[in-house]
Every structure is written in C-alpha cells, then in structure tokens.
Amino acid sequence: MLGVIIGVFAVILLVSIGSGLQKYITNQISGLGSNLIFVIPGSPGGARTPGGQQANKLIASDAKRLEAKLKPIADVGPVVQKTAAVKYKNKSDKGVSILGTTANYPSIITSTDFENGGFFTASQERSGARVAIIGQTVKTVLFKNQNPMGQKISVGTGKYTIIGIAKARGSTFGIDQDNTVIVPITAAQRQFGVVSLNAIYLSARKPELVSLAKRQGTEVLLKRLTEDDFTLQTQEQTLSTISNVIGALTIALGGIATISLIVGGIGVMNIMLVSVTERTKEIGLRKALGAKRKDILSQFLFEAVMLCVAGGVIGIILGLGASLLLAHFFISEVTPWSVFLAFAFSVAVGVVFGTMPAVRASRLSPIEALRYE
Amino acid sequence: MKKNPVISLKDITKSYNTGDLAIEILHGIAMTVYEGEFVAIIGPSGSGKSTLLHIVGLLDNATSGKYMLHEDDVTTLTEDEQAYFRNKEIGFVFQSFNLLQRTTVLENVVLPAVYAGTNIRERQQRGVSLLEKVGLGDHVAKKPNQLSGGQQQRVAIARALMNNPRIILADEPTGNLDSKSGKDVMEILKTLHKEGKTIVVITHDDTIAKQAGRIITIRDGMVV
Numbered sequence: 001m002l003g004v005i006i007g008v009f010a011v012i013l014l015v016s017i018g019s020g021l022q023k024y025i026t027n028q029i030s031g032l033g034s035n036l037i038f039v040i041p042g043s044p045g046g047a048r049t050p051g052g053q054q055a056n057k058l059i060a061s062d063a064k065r066l067e068a069k070l071k072p073i074a075d076v077g078p079v080v081q082k083t084a085a086v087k088y089k090n091k092s093d094k095g096v097s098i099l100g101t102t103a104n105y106p107s108i109i110t111s112t113d114f115e116n117g118g119f120f121t122a123s124q125e126r127s128g129a130r131v132a133i134i135g136q137t138v139k140t141v142l143f144k145n146q147n148p149m150g151q152k153i154s155v156g157t158g159k160y161t162i163i164g165i166a167k168a169r170g171s172t173f174g175i176d177q178d179n180t181v182i183v184p185i186t187a188a189q190r191q192f193g194v195v196s197l198n199a200i201y202l203s204a205r206k207p208e209l210v211s212l213a214k215r216q217g218t219e220v221l222l223k224r225l226t227e228d229d230f231t232l233q234t235q236e237q238t239l240s241t242i243s244n245v246i247g248a249l250t251i252a253l254g255g256i257a258t259i260s261l262i263v264g265g266i267g268v269m270n271i272m273l274v275s276v277t278e279r280t281k282e283i284g285l286r287k288a289l290g291a292k293r294k295d296i297l298s299q300f301l302f303e304a305v306m307l308c309v310a311g312g313v314i315g316i317i318l319g320l321g322a323s324l325l326l327a328h329f330f331i332s333e334v335t336p337w338s339v340f341l342a343f344a345f346s347v348a349v350g351v352v353f354g355t356m357p358a359v360r361a362s363r364l365s366p367i368e369a370l371r372y373e
Numbered sequence: 374m375k376k377n378p379v380i381s382l383k384d385i386t387k388s389y390n391t392g393d394l395a396i397e398i399l400h401g402i403a404m405t406v407y408e409g410e411f412v413a414i415i416g417p418s419g420s421g422k423s424t425l426l427h428i429v430g431l432l433d434n435a436t437s438g439k440y441m442l443h444e445d446d447v448t449t450l451t452e453d454e455q456a457y458f459r460n461k462e463i464g465f466v467f468q469s470f471n472l473l474q475r476t477t478v479l480e481n482v483v484l485p486a487v488y489a490g491t492n493i494r495e496r497q498q499r500g501v502s503l504l505e506k507v508g509l510g511d512h513v514a515k516k517p518n519q520l521s522g523g524q525q526q527r528v529a530i531a532r533a534l535m536n537n538p539r540i541i542l543a544d545e546p547t548g549n550l551d552s553k554s555g556k557d558v559m560e561i562l563k564t565l566h567k568e569g570k571t572i573v574v575i576t577h578d579d580t581i582a583k584q585a586g587r588i589i590t591i592r593d594g595m596v597v
Contacts, residue, residue, distance in 0.1 A: 288430070288459060289459070289460065289532075290485055290488040292452070370471070
C-alpha cells in the first residue's frame with residue numbers, strides 16, 4: 001500500500017507544481033503587456049562562437065529604423081543590459097542589473113510603480129542624462145533609511161542622480177527583481193561602450209496589429225541583417241512555447257509518478273496473493289457454506305480496491321498538504337483534476353492488480369482448500 | 374413406517390486420475406438415508422469415508438452412479454449449482470470447527486444466510502435465536518478464540534442450522550473435543566434429531582456411532 005500512497009502523493013504534488021509554474025510564468029509574461037513582440041539577437045539554430053555565444057548584431061540604428069517604419073502601429077523600445085556594482089559613499093551593491101532603456105519603457109513593459117519620483121523624459125534620454133531609477137534592494141543596501149532622491153550613485157565609472165525609486169517587485173525564481181538600476185539607454189551605451197542591443201521591444205497599439213507589426217518589423221531588419229541574426233517573437237509564441245514545455249514536463253513527471261503507482265499496484269497484488277494463500281481454509285469454508293465463485297471473486301476484489309483507495313486517500317491528503325505548504329515557499333497550484341485523476345488511478349490499480357489474486361481465490365477447490373493447513 | 378428418502382446413492386464410484394493411473398476410491402456404493410434418520414457412517418481411515426462425505430456433501434462429483442437428494446438428481450452439477458444446494462440443503466459440521474477467527478460468533482453463524490441473500494435483520498435475528506438454542510446466547514459478540522472447543526463446535530452447529538437445511542452432515546464432530554464437550558455436542562445432535570432433522574455423522578469412533586439410530590459401515594470403498 002505504501003507504493004500506492006507514494007504514487008498518488010507524487011502525482012498530485014508534481015502536477016500541482018507543474019500547474020503552478022505554468023500559471024505563474026503565464027501571468028508574469030501576460031503582465032508585461034499583451035501586444036508585445038520581442039526582438040532578440042541571434043536565433044535558436046544560429047551559428048555560435050567557440051565560447052557558445054552568438055554574435056549580437058542588433059544595433060541602435062536598427063531600432064531607429066524600426067521606429068520610423070512602425071510608428072503608426074507600434075512603439076519601439078530598445079534595451080541594453082549589463083551587470084555592474086553600484087556604489088554610494090562607502091557602501092557597495094554588487095551584481096546589480098543595469099538596464100538602459102528609452103523613455104517609453106514604462107508604457108511598453110510593465111508599468112513601474114514608483115515609491116517616489118518618476119521615470120526619465122524623452123529629452124533626458126536624447127541627451128544621455130546621467131539619471132537613474134533604483135529598485136528597492138539597491139535602496140536598502142546603499143541608503144538604509146536615508147532618502148535616496150537626488151543623491152548621486154556610482155554606476156561603474158559614472159555618477160548618476162537618482163530621480164525615482166521603484167516599488168518592490170519581489171523575486172522570480174530566486175532572481176531579485178529589485179536589485180536593478182534603470183538609466184537612459186544613451187547614457188548606458190556611452191558608459192559601458194556598447195554598441196549592440198540586448199533586445200528591442202515592440203508594443204503594438206492594438207492586438208490586431210501584432211502580426212502586421214511582426215511582418216513589417218521583420219522586413220525592416222532583413223534589409224540589413226540576415227535571418228539568423230535576429231528573432232521576432234510574439235508574446236503569444238513565448239507563452240505557448242513555455243506552456244508547452246512545462247506541459248510536457250508535467251506529463252513526463254506525471255508519467256514517472258504513474259510508474260510509482262504501478263509499482264504500488266504490484267505490491268497490492270502481492271499482498272493479495274499472500275492473503276489468498278493464508279486464507280485458503282477460509283475460502284474453502286465459505287465455498288462449503290454455499291459461496292459461489294463470483295462471491296469469492298467479488299469479496300477479494302473489493303478488498304484489493306479498498307486497499308488501494310485507502311492508500312489513494314492518504315496519498316491525496318499528503319499530496320494536497322505538501323502542495324499547499326509548497327505554495328508558501330515556492331510555486332504550486334492545486335488542481336482538482338489531478339486529485340480526481342489520482343483517485344481514479346488508485347481505484348483502477350486496485351481493480352487491475354486485484355483481479356488476478358481474486359480470480360485465483362475463486363477457483364480454489366473447496367475440498368483441497370478445507371484440507372489446507 | 375418408511376419415510377421419504379433424503380439421500381439416495383446408487384452404484385457410486387469415484388476415481389482419481391494421476392497421470393496414467395486411475396485410482397478408484399469408491400467401488401459402487403449403494404446407500405439410502407431416510408427423512409428424520411440419525412445415521413452414522415463408520416469406517417477405518419483409508420476406507421473412503423471422506424471421499425463419500427465429499428460426494429454426499431456436494432463438494433465433489435461422483436465418477437459414475439446416481440445421487441438423488443430428495444427429488445433432485447444431483448449426480449452431475451456445475452460448481453454454482455453445487456454451491457446452491459450446499460447452501461440451502463446441507464448443514465456442515467467439521468471436525469476442526471472451521472470458524473472465521475476474525476469475525477464474531479454471530480457473524481460466523483449468519484454466513485450461510487449471507488450467501489443465500491437473506492437481509493441483515495432477518496439473519497441476525499435468526500442467528501441470535503439459534504445461538505440461544507445451543508446455549509450460547511450470551512456469547513453473541515465474542516470471537517471464536519475466546520471460546521472453548523465445545524463452545525466453538527456448538528457455534529458451528531448453529532451455523533449449520535442457519536438456512537434450515539434438511540440434512541446435517543457432521544464429519545467427526547467430536548474428534549477435537551474432550552469427552553464432556555463431546556457429550557454435549559452429541560446431545561444437541563440428538564435433540565435436533567428428535568425435532569425431525571436428518572443427521573448423518575461420519576466417524577471412526579464406535580461409541581459415537583452407537584448413539585445413532587443406524588450404522589453404515591464402509592471398508593475399502595464399499596459398504597459392508
């Protein structure tokens with residue numbers, strides 16, 4: 001019965017985690033704005049350097065040309081990203097994600113909630129002003145209880161004035177989203193000496209315009225680049241890819257858990273076979289008193305199913321408990337269908353693996369059974 | 374005054390096949406038991422009396438011959454038909470009691486009625502009254518391992534009476550009992566006999582056989 005408990009428990013827990021992951025990631029990406037197209041350098045099958053990197057050919061002029069062509073139907077937001085240490089006075093925050101964006105970033109991506117201050121303007125972007133918006137972790141590490149507004153921090157070798165403090169965004173998979181500093185893209189490019197972009201976001205103004213924007217965007221980029229140099233991915237695509245991957249993963253995990261259930265079923269069958277042997281005399285007696293084959297068969301089959309159902313119920317309770325517990329620390333979502341499936345499975349396992357011992361019991365000859373010691 | 378025959382065996386043989394050999398255990402048994410008789414079948418071990426018991430008790434089919442149970446020809450029945458007759462017509466009492474150890478006395482007694490499909494209340498009521506009849510009315514909820522051998526055998530008798538069969542078939546009913554309990558059990562059988570039940574006792578014990586109304590002796594697979 002332990003095998004059945006473990007199998008059912010595993011099915012429920014793993015499916016909960018899988019569902020939870022799917023939902024979480026879907027929400028995260030949906031939250032980014034539903035008309036988004038990501039333009040990223042390289043392609044899934046593209047040529048790589050010995051170091052495993054793909055050459056990044058997306059440059060600022062590509063973004064400009066996209067903007068020119070797509071202006072009526074979409075907003076364009078190029079992004080540069082680097083990791084660096086940020087310092088204030090004698091404090092230092094290492095491994096901060098420095099994002100260089102355009103002024104329209106908040107309207108394209110998730111709207112940033114500000115605790116204080118605001119985003120930089122288009123003219124600040126144009127001039128490459130050294131201004132910055134900091135996340136909560138940066139604020140806490142460098143400023144503790146002081147007011148960061150207007151203070152100057154060192155990002156790499158440059159000094160930036162803080163004009164905004166973002167509200168807390170939490171962690172995703174252990175990555176702290178609050179350990180970020182956002183600066184105008186022009187400033188970041190000058191500061192770090194980069195020419196290529198990490199990504200270009202296109203935000204179609206209406207959902208119906210997304211495929212048009214994707215087509216036109218591809219046309220524009222192909223004028224200068226080859227197909228391998230970039231990938232246009234709609235949010236829908238990303239969502240469905242991730243969904244599919246996690247879906248497949250969940251099924252795979254579920255499959256493994258099912259194997260465990262089957263092992264449990266074999267265990268049940270063995271228990272029942274032993275039980276039949278030990279109760280041979282009892283079976284002989286029942287037959288002598290008038291039990292027909294089907295009476296004995298149904299008696300033992302019922303016992304096998306009960307055994308599995310009991311294991312299943314315990315497994316479900318444990319699985320639900322673990323899922324709920326996990327929801328606090330990580331991600332998991334309890335799905336009713338997995339509970340139902342696990343329960344149905346345990347009944348099925350009971351029937352399938354209980355049949356053979358039950359049939360054997362029913363076929364015992366009463367005379368020999370009564371003689372059995 | 375001749376009563377109706379309850380068990381009528383004509384020329385019953387029984388053989389077993391082991392590989393190429395056919396071993397004949399019963400060589401043409403002829404026997405009649407009449408309604409309301411108390412018959413003892415006696416014979417040494419190896420005489421074939423167990424085999425005879427199995428055939429009479431419809432636990433096995435004869436190889437040839439004819440077996441009439443009242444007006445029914447029960448010589449060759451299917452397993453399910455045998456089970457039906459055993460359930461309704463024959464009450465078994467075994468040498469080693471054969472009670473279910475994990476259930477209560479009452480649940481043991483009602484078991485034949487469970488397989489007859491009788492509803493719960495009816496069979497429990499009848500079970501209790503049968504237990505009272507054999508003097509165990511106070512032990513209804515006990516488990517068999519809490520009873521003495523004699524008491525267990527009395528539970529078995531109550532169980533045998535559950536579906537009101539016309540025949541009680543007892544295989545060495547006192548074999549595992551001390552002389553006092555053995556006497557009690559035989560007294561109950563005699564009482565049942567007085568009430569009109571047909572009783573067949575298989576035994577190797579002379580003193581038991583002598584308490585019956587008629588003795589049939591078996592030796593080497595034949596009635597002598």
